[in-house]
Amino acid sequence: MAARAETRKSEDYYVACFTVIPEEFAAFREMCDERHSRPLGIDPRDPNQYDFGEIAGHNVVLCCASRPGPDNIAATAADLLRSFEGIKYALLVGIGGGVPSRAYDVRLGDIVVATPGYLTSGITHHDQGKQLSDRFKHLNFPVPPPRALQGAVGQMQTRELVGRSKIPNIISSVVGKLPNFNRPDNRSDCLFQADYEHVGERSDCDECDKKRLVQRSARDNLAPRIHYGVIASGSLLVRSAEKRDSLRDLYNVCCIDMEAAGIMGTLPSLVIRGIGDYADSHKNDHWQKYAAVAAAAYAKELLQYLSSPVAGSRFCSDEKSGESMATTQTRNHTVEDLLEQKARIIRAYNWRESIIDLSKVLGLKWDLGSRPQLAQALQVNKGPNGSEIQNNALRCAIMKELRVENENIVIPSHLQVLRN
Ligand SMILES: [Zn+2]
Incomplete structure (x- = not known):
């Protein structure tokens, strides 16, 4: 630390x-x-x-x-x-x-x-x-x-x-x-x-x-x-x-x-x-x-309930200038839109605040036993296993890494081992 x-x-x-x-x-x-x-x-x-x-x-x-x-x-x-x-x-x-x-x-x-x-x-x-x-x-x-x-x-x-x-x-x-x-x-x-x-x-x-x-x-x-x-x-x-x-x-x-x-x-x-x-x-x-x-x-x-901002986007550029704002916000909202669509289908409505629901939406392992593996993959070292601090840190770390290609959420390769 x-x-x-x-x-x-x-x-x-x-x-x-x-x-x-x-x-x-x-x-x-x-x-x-x-x-x-x-x-x-x-x-x-x-x-x-x-x-x-x-x-x-x-x-x-x-x-x-x-x-x-x-x-x-x-x-x-x-x-x-x-x-x-x-x-x-x-x-x-x-x-x-x-x-x-x-x-x-x-x-x-x-x-x-x-x-x-x-x-x-x-x-x-x-x-x-x-x-x-x-x-x-x-x-x-x-x-x-x-x-x-x-x-x-x-x-x-x-x-x-x-x-x-x-x-x-x-x-x-x-x-x-x-x-x-x-x-x-x-x-x-x-x-x-x-x-x-x-x-x-x-x-x-x-x-x-x-x-x-x-x-x-x-x-x-x-x-x-x-x-x-x-x-x-x-x-x-x-x-x-x-x-x-x-x-x-x-x-x-x-x-x-x-x-x-x-x-x-x-x-x-x-x-x-x-x-x-x-x-x-x-x-x-x-x-x-x-x-x-x-x-x-x-x-x-x-x-x-606030998602982490897209890496590299800055307040001044995405809120106040034209093209960069549109690009960043579209990308940010598309990740969230797709997550929301999937969450509704599998009824994991709490994906914005729960690591369990977010993992379910992404098709990742979500049980407590796999949490240390997830923390290691994301290089998150916050709080005891299963704690709210760890939950929030993992959720935010995952959100930072997601991106969209061809209307699909792309999960980074180092998280693929945690596929359910
Ligand atoms: Zn008075």
Whole structure:
């Protein structure tokens, strides 16, 4: 393992995760299956603070921006890209302000994922544009997340629908190690009526009139609810229920943040927010840590459904240029399309997350006894035999080696001995 750490280079990292405040950084660091030492090749002029690790078989560089705001996160991302030229996927993970509405019963500790829809990328840059005499016209709609990340979000939605989300277990595991990131008492989740301002100098709402709380039905479990919708993003720190509700009415947003527009203007990314407050005058830090863990837990599970990028393809080339993008994405999707077709036929539906199902789809031996042979063939040395870490590493290693010829998946020769 030490030899690998010494030889790891910056180009080995293709997932970047951006956080802004230390609580977000600390929460996300706990998601790593394995921590890495600093790789070679980082630009000496790069001022960013990084941490490195592996999650679900992906090498992830974790970056904490020094200050909030879209301009600062854009500059942080630009510095990161100078050091990590292989970055293909970016995640912005942290806390945001909830925007409850009839459409979204958003509560503290819930998770919001920016999701593209009709005429929206999932992010509304709410304070950039042109003020006309009768309305504000936006000039900038950032690009939507890469399709691979959108596909992983689809997997998350499916898992949740069938009651198989891993997020509660991931959160439990983290707060077991970081008790001060535990879920606050539900009684401190206070949504006040929009016209009722915070009372007193203290940040908590002990002096606020609880008769002015919005009445909401109790939930039957404390697991974070996940909302897919639009996030309003801008350089303005919103601490006003009036402003919050005007954004809700204009764009049907369910969350407000200060970085999404900045990162998505630089890198096509996926934005994941844990709800830490309601963006009103009662805003305080009480739920920040738990909200940061909730968002990071979503990101950790999501990475399990993200395929490794095609070797040699770079974020900048395949997302932003014409021909190279088409070539890479066609190739990537064709492998996945063919796997999906075969999986349906043999009912091995979990091939994106299970080494057993992936092996079945490819006609390889899948029993536990053949796992060491598979690990040796793929030069994978991760975790005990049969462990989740080994499973993820093997699955990712196989995916990296597959290619398509004449509409068929080609299995490399060194895996042929594992044919069933
Ligand atoms: Zn208050």
